[in-house]
Amino acid sequence: MGDVNSEFSAGPLDYYRKQASFDWRKMKEFIYSKEELNFLKNAHNKIKQYPEFLPPTTALSFDEERYRTYRQSAIARGHPGVLFDEDFFMYYDFAPSTQTRLAMTLTVFNGILGAFGDEDLQEIRKQSEQGKISGCFILTEIGHGTNVKGIRTRATYDKESDEFIIHTPDFEAAKAWGGGLGNAATHALFFAQLYVDGKNHGPHIFLAPIRHPDTLLPYPGVTVGDMGEKIGLNGVDNGFLIFNNYRVPRKYLVNKTGGVTSQGTYSTPFESPSQRFAASLLALSGARVGVIISSETLGGHAVTIAVRYSGVRRQFGPQDEEIPILEYQTQQYRLLPYLASVYVFKVFSRYLKGIFNEHVRIIKQGDIHDYISMLGIEIHVITSAAKPLYTWIMRDAIQSSREACGGHGYLKAAGIGNLRNDQDAALTYEGENWVLNQQTSNFLLKIWPSILEGTTLAFPVNSGDYLNDAINILNTFKFSANNFEELYRLDVILDTFKWLVCYLLKRTYDKRQELLQNGANKFDAGNNIQVFYAKRLSTAYIQHFILKKFEEKILSCLDTSLKTVLERILLLYGLFSLDKYLDVLYQGGFIAGDRPASLIQDGITEMCSRLKNDAVSLVDAIAAPDFVLNSVIGSSDGQVYHHLENALFSSPYGTERPTWWKDIVNWQNIASTPPNSKL
Amino acid sequence: MGDVNSEFSAGPLDYYRKQASFDWRKMKEFIYSKEELNFLKNAHNKIKQYPEFLPPTTALSFDEERYRTYRQSAIARGHPGVLFDEDFFMYYDFAPSTQTRLAMTLTVFNGILGAFGDEDLQEIRKQSEQGKISGCFILTEIGHGTNVKGIRTRATYDKESDEFIIHTPDFEAAKAWGGGLGNAATHALFFAQLYVDGKNHGPHIFLAPIRHPDTLLPYPGVTVGDMGEKIGLNGVDNGFLIFNNYRVPRKYLVNKTGGVTSQGTYSTPFESPSQRFAASLLALSGARVGVIISSETLGGHAVTIAVRYSGVRRQFGPQDEEIPILEYQTQQYRLLPYLASVYVFKVFSRYLKGIFNEHVRIIKQGDIHDYISMLGIEIHVITSAAKPLYTWIMRDAIQSSREACGGHGYLKAAGIGNLRNDQDAALTYEGENWVLNQQTSNFLLKIWPSILEGTTLAFPVNSGDYLNDAINILNTFKFSANNFEELYRLDVILDTFKWLVCYLLKRTYDKRQELLQNGANKFDAGNNIQVFYAKRLSTAYIQHFILKKFEEKILSCLDTSLKTVLERILLLYGLFSLDKYLDVLYQGGFIAGDRPASLIQDGITEMCSRLKNDAVSLVDAIAAPDFVLNSVIGSSDGQVYHHLENALFSSPYGTERPTWWKDIVNWQNIASTPPNSKL
Ligand SMILES: Cc1cc2nc3c(=O)[nH]c(=O)nc-3n(C[C@H](O)[C@H](O)[C@H](O)COP(=O)(O)OP(=O)(O)OC[C@H]3O[C@@H](n4cnc5c(N)ncnc54)[C@H](O)[C@@H]3O)c2cc1C
Ligand SMILES: Cc1cc2nc3c(=O)[nH]c(=O)nc-3n(C[C@H](O)[C@H](O)[C@H](O)COP(=O)(O)OP(=O)(O)OC[C@H]3O[C@@H](n4cnc5c(N)ncnc54)[C@H](O)[C@@H]3O)c2cc1C
Structure with missing residues (x-):
């Protein structure tokens, strides 16, 4: 139940914890700001005093859940600075309903x-x-x-x-x-x-x-x-x-x-x-940043549960002794790219919140037109692509975690089902993902002619600077890695994404022109380039920027043990993301022949295996306290079977008969009673 | 609420129903056997007399849900032949818990x-x-x-x-x-x-x-x-x-x-x-066939809801009038490949059930060794790849349907959430998907040396006949389509899958050899080829067979209007499946250059647009009756807003205050009450 910063108890997870190449406490302090850690520490200390915030001991009815959330909101509001803090409550790692309520009723x-x-x-x-x-x-x-x-x-x-x-x-x-x-x-x-x-x-x-x-x-x-x-x-x-x-x-x-x-x-x-309408909508991006962060928080919970369980759960082995399932290539692949995503996302969303706050500050000092300044637009373009990317990847992270925990992951007490249900809304609100992506691609399509004309465009936060060099990139960039060593360099991955954005932008634009020339109206032409063109363009655009921001974060790291593992995280995330574009890379001639696809794909599984011994400590560094995580298979002590035993014996029926047990014995009575309703 | 075979009421869905190129009743009769349709018709008529089977009017507690299922099971058992029928209850399109209970406690x-x-x-x-x-x-x-x-x-x-x-x-x-x-x-x-x-x-x-x-x-x-x-x-x-x-x-x-x-x-x-152990496990494949079918049933429900909603829901438009969202390329892509999957799967699982029954018949007449006969093994190999494929694609179908319905899809009354929750178990039980896939790839890896040696292998149900020709396929097959017309031919797609299976089999085998030669033990070598090799191999193997069986089904179709739409379904499903292998096709030199990927991907969206006017009738042909589907946004009359209005006004609170409304007004009381529990 302990404090966020306390040690974890000894147990089955020691096997991996001892092998970690870095100190999870230092990692925690590197990823999160002091202020954020302090806020969460105080918040956890506060909420654990309130039964309203502790895991319910019995299943809640709809009304009970609603009432509980209401009480949580009231308690939060009664603790300004500690629980209710405009600047920090988007970092809540607990109580998603309460967080959403507070965001809508207060911040917005x-x-x-x-x-x-x-x-x-x-x-x-x-x-x-x-x-x-x-x-x-x-x-x-x-x-x-x-x-x-x-x-x-x-x-x-x-x-x-x-x-x-x-x-x-x-x-x-x-x-x-x-x-x-x-x-x-x-x-x-x-x-x-x-x-x-x-x-x-x-x-x-x-x-x-x-x-x-x-x-x-x-x-x-x-x-x-x-x-x-x-x-x-x-x-x-x-x-x-x-x-x-x-x-x-x-x-x-x-x-x-x-x-x-x-x-x-x-x-x-x-x-x-x-313009007027755009300004009023742009002002709403703040809530979108909140959704991004809470999505990555819920995904992080799921991955924490699944990685810990995989470190404890054993099944099969080369000899008599069974090995932890985290040793399997498939299990690693099902979890570690998502763990890497959570890390990369955490860094990026904190950056995003930073530039968003800065923008708000400028507007407060300036005038209402600043909403539609180039900075405002660039933030909108970034956020509109980041929100779908985050929420979809976190959706997949949660689902993959659920499946990776096998049958026990299907227990409500495992805690993953609720994460999925709550996170699911994020795919829809604050801009339905598919339509939101169009905001980014539409912007890029709009600037493409200027780029072709050689106009130099300014991107206040530099997300698309390289677009000014697009023609050169398209003409000269080629995949250069011949082995893992050459592949495992961030510039190779970043350059590939730069090329991808330029190539997809050109193709999307040309495709739209082709449709228009063939007689489509603007509306149809815009719609009929979405699936395989515009959507992939806007995703590639944000992927590049996210990777770049993580690279900058790594450059600021002075601890070499952290640095090594962070680089692996970035490479895994980068390759995992690139894998989804192999067809485009081949198609555009950026790669050719047998080797590159194998290199990238084998590179992913190889990077997974290099990270697997660090995985448990990586989740330790981002894990919510056990009473928040509330998972019988994912708690920090790794005592999966002990917690499962308690959960099963204290489940609603436990070892007792249901009150209606006589109906089981005399089932024929039910079977032979004529139906008491006719439709 | 009507009978399965009755007409649908006039309403907003007429717009698409009138455009359908075929008669949905004929389609229904073509896809399902008379016996199955009869069974379901009688079952629906029976259950709708029992309140236990009607949609609950208030949310059920855990105990109430359990008791309801128990009563449903009792009623089912009280109606042998009608509700409880060994041969048919795997076709239940209602009451998944009851179906599972009956399967485990009785069939198994x-x-x-x-x-x-x-x-x-x-x-x-x-x-x-x-x-x-x-x-x-x-x-x-x-x-x-x-x-x-x-x-x-x-x-x-x-x-x-x-x-x-x-x-x-x-x-x-x-x-x-x-x-x-x-x-x-x-x-x-x-x-x-x-x-x-x-x-x-x-x-x-x-x-x-x-x-x-x-x-x-x-x-x-x-x-x-x-x-x-x-x-x-x-x-x-x-x-x-x-x-x-x-x-x-x-x-x-x-x-x-x-x-x-x-x-x-x-x-x-x-x-x-x-051998003994294998025989006792092979005997359990029956339940796996059941999971396959119920998975495709739940996926079909979700797609039905989402397609109907998309036919009614309007948003944006080229002029003032808004158009149904089914007109959007993205919406089509998010639904129609899954609709096609449901069709293709329905045909294949009925075939699978047929050969399974045949096998059981042989065993009953023969002896216990028949469990491990080549037929038994081939059925196992097919089922082990089909179960993961079905359950994953149906998982995605349900999720995509949920998202495609926007905010209203997130309402419990939309009915998609429960489908997801119930279907989710299918990814795990009757063989965890990732591990089950290994059964198929291991078999293929085992026979590869014989193939190389030129031994002709017999496949009793012909799923892998072409493997005997593998060397030739690898040496001579190339992608030959240059335009939609040439692409939209099933032999092109089937040949591509044949090549894929041979290529992936060779690569997977070679990769394992390479690992072994580099000193890996058998256990590790087997594990370290899974993600990008063995898993894709077993999926490609079953894809080919599924496509082939659907082709055979189409050949048996005498109605040209059905035939045309079934061919489109097959092509859409085939191209959608191929798209996931574009990297392999490029890598292996089966395709090259800019054109093939575009052709396949544009082919998918083009095929979606050719199917969109038929989509509503296609779901009509497979839809469960409204009282079973129980979705305010997916009912057959298309009266989305009318049903939504009823649902909202009669929801738990409706327009009433919660019983604890005073706590909302006096929230400070809660906020200022010291916590009544200390941890
Ligand atoms: C709703 C439900 C109903 C069920 N009903 C029944 C029932 O009636 N009777 C019954 O006997 N069982 C039943 N089960 C249990 C079910 O059969 C098991 O959950 C299933 O076999 C998976 O086993 P597991 O949960 O122990 O997962 P594990 O085997 O522990 O798997 C956990 C993870 O490890 C991975 N893994 C394991 N081995 C390997 C390997 N060699 N290589 C790579 N990865 C590996 C898996 O892929 C998975 O991701 C039910 C389960 C559920 C959810
Ligand atoms: C839990 C929850 C909380 C919410 N809270 C709030 C709130 O506090 N305040 C508030 O105002 N709203 C709120 N919403 C509503 C939310 O903002 C909307 O659901 C969201 O904007 C999507 O709109 P919609 O549901 O009408 O979907 P629609 O716009 O009807 O979309 C339905 C489908 O059509 C597709 N589609 C629509 N237009 C196009 C197009 N041009 N091209 C291609 N496809 C298209 C969509 O992609 C989607 O698949 C909430 C929703 C949820 C689920």
Whole structure:
């Protein structure tokens, strides 16, 4: 149960721990900042005092889980700085539902009011900060998610009363999915089409009081309810919201991107509606960074469980004695590339959060147009490709971990099933993965003609600098490795990714031109390049940048034992990622013949085997404390069978008969009773 | 709610239904046998009379789900021929837990007693058939799953009393996971190491009465309990079992593969212990066929839901009007290859079941050695590669369907989450996928030297006939398609797979030789060729055979409208499968240059677009009735929003406040209450 920084107890995992080539404590301090470690240490110390945060001893019903999350949120809010901290709670490695609730009801709600609301609305923000009211934010409608512009909730300005009339024309236009809305929100921020004098000015953000803070009863004209059971994150009260000609004062239009005077005159500081709309959406990337981080946290839990179990579980062996399954090539391949991904991702997301914070700082000092500055756009381009990549790889990490633990991994007590269920939402929210990827590829496609023309483009955080050299890269880069030694160099992998991005960009662009020339309209041409062109382009783009950032991180490392293992991690991740592009490499002539594919693939399994003795210590360095991880097969003491025994004997039935055992004995009674319902 | 064969109600899906190029009823009758359709029709008519089989109106607790499954099993057993039918209940498209329970407690338990038990044990089998006792079958122990030979439960023959003393040395040796064991089994069939006079004769199957049939209390010397909550299939009472020097009469050794006389003499009809062991394991492939079929059924449900939803859901469009998301290339790619897989798999598994039944018939007429006849081995080789392929592709089908439905797909009421949870077990049981694949590759590696020597090998069901021509294939086959027309020919795809199998077999074999020559021992050499060699080999082997069987099925089709769409299905499935081998094709020089990869990949998206107008009717032909599918977004009437509205308003909270709403208002009370527990 111990403290994050304490030693692990002696046991079956010692076999690998003793073989580790580095000190896991130093690794921990290298990967995480002191502030983050401190925050988590204090947070763990706090939550373990509260039964609400300890593993439940019996299965929770839907209502119990919801209530538990609610209590957790309340406790968190009661501990500002320790549990509730704007800057750090995205690093929670516990309580994903509570984390999501806090993010939506506080960071997002307060953040939007702070950024886009004028003075009038800051009072509401303060009340929210003080917990006097409770907010939520709803972009989505039942009928519209990805196509935000297509939403159908209306806000019509009524000059007479100086109010907006908010109306939901039908159920498809009901605002939907708002986190925090289902049971609790007193106030909603939401997008609606702004109508003034019969003219639609497009989606704008509005505020509405929806429930009385003392009774939680909805106001007349408001229908609000809960979305019901979900696959996971059931602690979060996602809700729906229907307005029936509901009136809010004019000041409840969150107006910094566009407002209406009492005379009914609309004005916006942006040149075009699409710029205005882009600015309000770009402001939402913060939540996306949160999703990225929590996804990598859940994936890290799964890999921790599976690596530890694989270090203890024995099956078969060359002689009589059985060997840990971590010794098998397949088991290594099923886990270690994901362990490497977690490491690489952790470093990159902390970098991403850094540049995001910097951007927010600039905006606060500057003006609203900074949202659509080149820095704002580059951050958006990076985040839009990183979020799908992270969430898909972590999805696979969790699934592979589950399978790698065999039958016992299918026990709820193994803890992997819940991780999968909770992480699953991340594939969809904050931008559905497939569509989000298009943001990145569309940007790249847009700049390609300039690159061809030789215009030098500036990338404020340098993610695409090499694109200025694209023609040269396409003409001259070739795969140069002939053996492991030459392959295991990061510049070889980085250069390969540079070539891949240039090649895929050119191909995607050309393919689209070809479709257009063959008569496709723009809409179709854009859609019909996605699967094998644009999507792979945007992934390659972010892969290169992620690898580069990890390389920089390694360069900052002064401890050679850490450095060696970090290099292996990077190489494994790099080769594992490259393997998915072998067809493109062959196709474009970057590689040829029998050797390169074998080299890369054998390089992956070889790198796995070089990392396997370090794997347990690598998860030790990122593992959540046992009471958080809450896995009978993944705890730090490695006492898998001991914990399994306890879990089985104390399971709901344990060794007892069910209360309805007589129905088992007399099954014929059931079988012969005629059905008591007819359809 | 209608009958399987009735029409669907008019609605939003008409748009696609009207465009279908074939009659879904004819397709249904072409894919399924009359007998199967009849069985399902009668089963649906029966179960819909029982509330136990109707969708629960509120979320079920663990105990309620277990009890519901128990009642379903009882009802099924009360309807022999209609619901409980040895030959057909593997086709259940409803109640996966009940299906699994019935398979384990009846088919497997009775099957083993019938096949391997002598006259003495047939009385027990009859009692089980009559439902007087309840069985289970347990190979697995807490500490041993895949390595069955490593199990540690002992059965020691005691000449004095003419009994076996069954003993579990420690918790790791507890029998584990037995389906039907947790709450109900009165009798267990299980593997234990047979000791006679201090000599271990290896794992044999034993029978033991474990609970009193009238009280369900365990007998002295027996500890039995439930495994507790699982990720899915919670209706199945998987259990564990511990023996404390528990005695059973000698006749409770299931002795057809090896027995002991009252004098304590051990004898077996097999030449070697490994042959004997192989025969008892081969007999278990029946359950594997069941897993294959139920996996493809669950995957089919998911694809049905997602395709229908995609036919109704609209998002964006070239003009003002939004288009169904099924029109998007990405959405097609995310669903249609899986839809094609379901079709191809359905045909193949019915073929597989046919040859399996034939084999059982031969054994019944012949003798026990027929288990290890070439036919038995070939069936095992096919099944061992097919089970991982099916279960992984269906896992991906379910996951992709879930994601393709966006946020609403994350609702429990969408019905995809449960499918994923239940199907997940199939990746592990009846042979963990990665290890099971080795059965196929090991066989192929074993025959390769004979092939090289020119020995002609006979494959009773012809799965590997072309291997006899391997050298020629490797030397002469090349990819010949230059355009879609030439690509869209099944022989091109089949030939490519033939080449792939030969090439991968040669490479895998050579790689192993290389490792051996470099000093690796046999164990390591065998393990270190798995990831990029042996596994891909066994998958390619089964892909070829599956494609071939579907081709044969198409040849038997007399209706040209069906034939056209079936050919597209086969081509899509074939190209989708080939895409995963592009690296190997380039590497081995089967393809070269820019064109082939593009042709294959563009061929996939092109084939998707040719199938999209048929997709809704294709799922109609395989869809379960709505009350079985139980999905608010996937029902046959396409009334997505109507069903969503009902579901949301009648969800657990609906528009009501939780009972604990005052705690939301007064959250500070919770926040400021000191924790009532200290760790
Ligand atoms: C747990 C959870 C919490 C959430 N919390 C909130 C919240 O607090 N506030 C909020 O506003 N929303 C919230 N959402 C909603 C979420 O933002 C949406 O689900 C998401 O934006 C996707 O929209 P959708 O569900 O309408 O899917 P759709 O947009 O309908 O997408 C369905 C499918 O169509 C595809 N598709 C759509 N357009 C295209 C295209 N142009 N090209 C190709 N394919 C396309 C998608 O890729 C997807 O496969 C939440 C969702 C979940 C699951
Ligand atoms: C829902 C459910 C129902 C079940 N019902 C039954 C039942 O009725 N009766 C019964 O007897 N059993 C049952 N089982 C148990 C099931 O058969 C086992 O879980 C399965 O055989 C795998 O064994 P294991 O769990 O011990 O995994 P292990 O064998 O411990 O495998 C763990 C990991 O090690 C890897 N591994 C093991 N050996 C090797 C190797 N040589 N090379 C490479 N990797 C290796 C595996 O691939 C896996 O990733 C059930 C399981 C489940 C989940």
